[in-house]
Amino acid sequence: MPPMKAALQLALSYSIGFGTRKDDEQATYLLEKYSLQHTEVTNRIQSISDGLIQSFPKDDLFSHLSDQGYASFLDYTQYYRERNLLEKAEITCRREIQTTSLIFGDSHPLNWALKYVLTLLTASQGRWEETQEQQVQLIKSVSERFGEEYPATLSLGGFLLGTYVEQGRWNCAKKLGIQLLRKNEKVWGAEHLRTVACAANLAHVFRHEGEWQNAEEFERQVMEIRMRTLSVRHPETFISMNDLALTYSKQGRWKESEELTLRVINACPSVLEAEHPFIFDSKDNLASIYIKQGRWEEAGEIFADMIRVKEKVLGPEHPHTLISMGNLASAYLSQGLSQQAGNLGLQVVELNTKVLGAAHSQTLISIGNLASAYSSQGLWQEAKELEDQVIENSLETLGTDRLILMSNQALTSKRQGRWEEAERLGKRVMDMMEQKQGIEHPDTLTCIDNLGSVLQCQAKFKEAEVMHRNALHTRTKHDPGLDNPSTLVCMSNLALVLDEQGKYKEAESLHQQTMERRSIVLGPQHPSTLSGIDNLGTLLKNCGQYKEAETLHRQALKEREKALGSEHSDTLSSINNLGVVLNHQGHYEEAESLHERALQTRLKTLGPKHANTLKSMNNLASVYMDNGKLEAAKTAYRKLVKTQQEVLGPEHPSTLNSRNNLGLAITYQGNHEEAAMMHRDTLLIYQSVLGPRHPGTLASYMDRNITSPRN
Numbered sequence: 001m002p003p004m005k006a007a008l009q010l011a012l013s014y015s016i017g018f019g020t021r022k023d024d025e026q027a028t029y030l031l032e033k034y035s036l037q038h039t040e041v042t043n044r045i046q047s048i049s050d051g052l053i054q055s056f057p058k059d060d061l062f063s064h065l066s067d068q069g070y071a072s073f074l075d076y077t078q079y080y081r082e083r084n085l086l087e088k089a090e091i092t093c094r095r096e097i098q099t100t101s102l103i104f105g106d107s108h109p110l111n112w113a114l115k116y117v118l119t120l121l122t123a124s125q126g127r128w129e130e131t132q133e134q135q136v137q138l139i140k141s142v143s144e145r146f147g148e149e150y151p152a153t154l155s156l157g158g159f160l161l162g163t164y165v166e167q168g169r170w171n172c173a174k175k176l177g178i179q180l181l182r183k184n185e186k187v188w189g190a191e192h193l194r195t196v197a198c199a200a201n202l203a204h205v206f207r208h209e210g211e212w213q214n215a216e217e218f219e220r221q222v223m224e225i226r227m228r229t230l231s232v233r234h235p236e237t238f239i240s241m242n243d244l245a246l247t248y249s250k251q252g253r254w255k256e257s258e259e260l261t262l263r264v265i266n267a268c269p270s271v272l273e274a275e276h277p278f279i280f281d282s283k284d285n286l287a288s289i290y291i292k293q294g295r296w297e298e299a300g301e302i303f304a305d306m307i308r309v310k311e312k313v314l315g316p317e318h319p320h321t322l323i324s325m326g327n328l329a330s331a332y333l334s335q336g337l338s339q340q341a342g343n344l345g346l347q348v349v350e351l352n353t354k355v356l357g358a359a360h361s362q363t364l365i366s367i368g369n370l371a372s373a374y375s376s377q378g379l380w381q382e383a384k385e386l387e388d389q390v391i392e393n394s395l396e397t398l399g400t401d402r403l404i405l406m407s408n409q410a411l412t413s414k415r416q417g418r419w420e421e422a423e424r425l426g427k428r429v430m431d432m433m434e435q436k437q438g439i440e441h442p443d444t445l446t447c448i449d450n451l452g453s454v455l456q457c458q459a460k461f462k463e464a465e466v467m468h469r470n471a472l473h474t475r476t477k478h479d480p481g482l483d484n485p486s487t488l489v490c491m492s493n494l495a496l497v498l499d500e501q502g503k504y505k506e507a508e509s510l511h512q513q514t515m516e517r518r519s520i521v522l523g524p525q526h527p528s529t530l531s532g533i534d535n536l537g538t539l540l541k542n543c544g545q546y547k548e549a550e551t552l553h554r555q556a557l558k559e560r561e562k563a564l565g566s567e568h569s570d571t572l573s574s575i576n577n578l579g580v581v582l583n584h585q586g587h588y589e590e591a592e593s594l595h596e597r598a599l600q601t602r603l604k605t606l607g608p609k610h611a612n613t614l615k616s617m618n619n620l621a622s623v624y625m626d627n628g629k630l631e632a633a634k635t636a637y638r639k640l641v642k643t644q645q646e647v648l649g650p651e652h653p654s655t656l657n658s659r660n661n662l663g664l665a666i667t668y669q670g671n672h673e674e675a676a677m678m679h680r681d682t683l684l685i686y687q688s689v690l691g692p693r694h695p696g697t698l699a700s701y702m703d704r705n706i707t708s709p710r711n
Contacts, residue, residue, distance in 0.1 A: 022626055077124035077249075090121045107141055119159070125359045128167045135160045139556075149187050154180060154194070161201055166360075170209055177202035178305075193236075196225050200240060209436075212251050219244040232558065233271055235278065238264050242282055249285070251441065254292050261286045277313075278319065280306055284324055289329070292442075296334045303328035317355050319362060322348055326366050329373070334485075338376040338527075338564075345370035364390050368408070375412055376527075384412050407447045410454065419458045419611075426451035442486065445471045449490050455499050457611065459653045465501070468494035483527070485521065488514050494534060499539050508543070511536040525563060527570060530556045534574055539579045550585070553578040567605060572598050572612065580619055588627040595620040608649050614640065618658055625661065630668050637662035656682050 011027040053522040080086045097114045104110055115138050123131040139160060143153045157180045164173035181202055184195040188422060203218035223240040230236055241264050248257035265282050287302035303324050310321040326348045333341035349370050352363040371386035387409040406429045413422035430447040439443060452467030458508050472490040495510035516533035537552030557574035565569050579594035599616035606613050621636035641662055644655040659682045 004036070006536075008034065011036065040379075050664065080121075080124075086121060086125060090118070090125075093118045093121060107145055112138060112142060116159075123166070125334055125489050126355075126360065128163055132160065132163050132167065135163060138318050149183050151187070151194075154184055154187065154198075157183075158198065158201065161205075162329055165208075166203065169206060173205045174209065175201070177205055191225050191229065193226075193229065196222050199481075200243065203243060203247075207247050207250060212247060215247045216244065219247055233267060235271060238268060238271070238282075239278065242278075242285065246285060249289050249292065258286065258289050261289065280310060280320060284327060287327060291327075291331055291334055296331050299334075300328060300331040303331055319352075319356060321353050322355065323362065325351075326362075326369060330369055333369075333373050333376060338373055342370065342373040342377060345373045368404075371412075372408060372645065376407070377564075380412055384409065387412060399577070404443060404446075407450055410450060414454045414457055419454060422454045423451070423458065426454050440474050442475075445474055445490075446486060449486075449493055452497070453493055456493075456500065459500075459651075461497055461501050463611055464497045465494065468497055477569055488521070488528070488532075492528075492535060496535060496540070499535075499542060502542075504539060504543050508536070508539050511539055525559055525562075526561070530559050530563075530574075531570065534577055537581070538577055541577075541584065546581050546585050549581045553581055567601050568614070572601055572616075576612075576615060576619060578621070583619070583623050585627055588623055592620065592623045592627065609643060611647070614647065614654065616643055616644075618654070618661075621658075622661060625665050625668075630665055634662065634665040634669065637665055656685055 032153070038160060065567060077086070080089045081652045097111060097118065099619075100108065100111045100114060115134060119131050119134045119138070122134065135156060139156045142150065142156060146153060157176060161173050161176050161180065164170070164176065177198070181195070181198050184192070184198045188195050199218050200222045203215045203222065205211075206215035206218065219240060223237065223244055226237040226240050241260055245257045245260040245264070246258065248254075261282060264280065265286065268276070268279050268282065283302055283306055287299040290296070290299035290302070298345065306324040307321065307328060310318065312323055315322050325344060329344040329348060332338075332344065345366065348366045349363065352360065352366050354362050367386050368390045371383040371390070374380075374386065375383035404427060410422045410426040411430060413419075413425065426447065430444070430451050433441070433444045433447045446599060448467050449471040452464040452471070455461075455464040455467065468490060472487070472494055475484065475487045475490055491510050491514045495507045495514065498504075498507035498510070511532065515529065515536055516527040518532050533552050534556040536547040537556065540546075540552065541549040553574060557571065557578055560568065560571040560574050575594050575598045579591045579598065582588075582594070583591040595616060599613070599620055602610065602613040602616050617636060617640045621633050621640060624630075624636060626631035637658055641655065641658045644652065645659055648655050659678055663675040663678040666678070
């Protein structure tokens with residue numbers, strides 16, 4: 001370039017402050033040095049201004065290629081982030097907006113272009129509120145000059161929709177998406193690729209909000225149009241296929257989702273590079289489907305591989321890398337590896353908070369997953385605090401994911417013995433989930449099953465049985481096999497409530513099936529498999545098969561101590577159950593030692609009023625009485641009955657059982673009048689609450705006649 005022309009170009013840059021700081025003195029120096037007139041700079045500025053206005057926005061070849069997915073704009077925000085230049089880039093951009101505004105005015109296209117760049121810079125730093133305000137103002141300026149249906153106005157509206165999604169403002173996103181779709185159809189036509197892209201964005205919002213029918217309808221249309229206008233093997237077609245597979249998965253249609261996702265993954269290498277981000281997303285989605293199907297080892301392998309590749313390609317703190325890390329933590333939890341899940345989950349929460357901020361939806365989901373890991377470790381207070389934090393901060397952010405977190409919170413309340421609170425929350429979540437996703441959706445069925453477990457804890461056995469039967473019937477109707485982990489949970493819960501009602505034959509059959517299938521599907525050492533073994537042992541004990549029950553309880557205890565530790569709630573349950581069956585066989589010393597151990601640990605970890613602590617108090621008192629330590633038994637039962645009446649209520653079966661046993665202890669010490677009154681009142685309540693043929697009622701009748709003590 002000739003020196004005089006270069007001097008004019010540089011003087012122009014100094015005059016308008018574009019690409020460098022505005023410096024009128026430097027501009028004048030260059031003009032005088034090369035004998036140039038100020039009017040030449042002024043004319044050039046006017047020419048630039050007029051040219052930009054006339055050509056904004058230009059519907060050029062690049063735009064057409066971009067619409068078809070063959071060209072994409074440079075992600076320079078990622079470039080700046082990798083080099084730690086985001087802050088410097090933002091300062092430069094703001095300076096250029098200020099100077100171009102002085103030269104060309106606020107409503108000039110060049111000024112708009114710079115403001116658009118600024119929105120990208122603030123968005124890349126997670127400053128969504130600020131980004132939204134900038135985008136709304138920019139859309140207003142462009143639409144006032146060119147109209148609401150101008151292509152640039154519609155494009156900026158699409159960017160604003162994306163910001164609403166990032167903020168979790170789904171209602172705003174849906175309202176804007178519907179408006180944009182109508183305007184794009186009017187301007188471009190129903191099958192124009194810009195209209196199709198708008199429809200795909202709206203489908204994403206529908207999917208998040210649980211409007212599966214709307215999401216599926218739009219995604220099918222998008223996929224068919226792209227197949228017809230672009231090709232079956234076009235990258236944009238792959239994206240629409242992947243979106244449809246996600247909607248299938250959200251509806252529990254995992255086989256369809258898996259088949260479609262595998263089609264995409266197998267076809268992508270012929271079109272995209274092996275390390276293309278879209279292939280990463282598709283493999284992540286496939287692994288998530290495997291988790292839903294209980295194929296955790298396959299899922300874990302995919303997630304671990306994705307983490308390695310993403311760390312190399314995107315960086316260790318990239319949001320997509322963190323998604324794979326969070327997914328791997330979920331896979332660990334599903335396999336019963338709660339310690340590994342908690343350690344990795346905590347790391348993911350810290351990184352998400354650092355990179356995306358504490359209020360970002362991805363951060364909130366990772367906190368909810370960490371709460372689940374803590375709950376599985378028996379750290380219920382820590383879990384509840386995290387669940388409360390997520391629910392409080394996710395009113396508009398998480399959609400149906402928030403309902404799942406609320407259902408988990410109800411389970412945590414149940415485990416803490418706060419049953420009325422758990423029931424209220426469980427019913428509320430079930431109603432909301434049914435309204436949003438339908439009565440037969442897998443997530444709704446999980447909420448129904450969870451509520452049944454809460455009702456069972458309150459001795460509302462008939463209501464709980466109805467809940468568990470309905471959930472199991474619907475699951476097996478859609479998936480007749482018994483390999484789905486959620487189906488096995490339903491079976492186990494139904495067996496437990498049948499056991500409580502003395503329906504031992506059906507309960508034993510369900511326990512046996514559940515234990516065998518879990519051993520095959522989950523593995524013999526999986527926590528759920530061990531729970532099934534322990535549950536079957538309890539039922540055999542209730543049927544009088546003490547030796548067989550003892551064998552199962554010892555097996556469960558050994559594996560749980562090895563896998564979970566000596567103070568985990570599941571381990572303590574096995575200690576309790578083994579102590580009970582040993583007591584029935586007359587092995588009092590070992591039984592007393594086990595119950596004392598369980599009681600002291602539960603007092604330390606759960607407190608004196610927790611339901612499991614009360615069970616340990618009851619069992620230890622029972623051993624005292626069976627072993628002839630009547631004074632110790634009477635003292636223990638009086639304390640237990642008082643606490644149970646306060647915590648469980650006077651009509652709870654556990655309270656009634658303790659009253660019976662206290663009456664027996666009093667009888668054996670010779671105070672027949674007090675004991676007879678206690679047995680009579682207890683029997684009347686048993687008959688009223690559980691019916692005359694319930695095993696507890698019959699045992700109470702026998703206790704009234706002072707035949708033998710009952711544990």
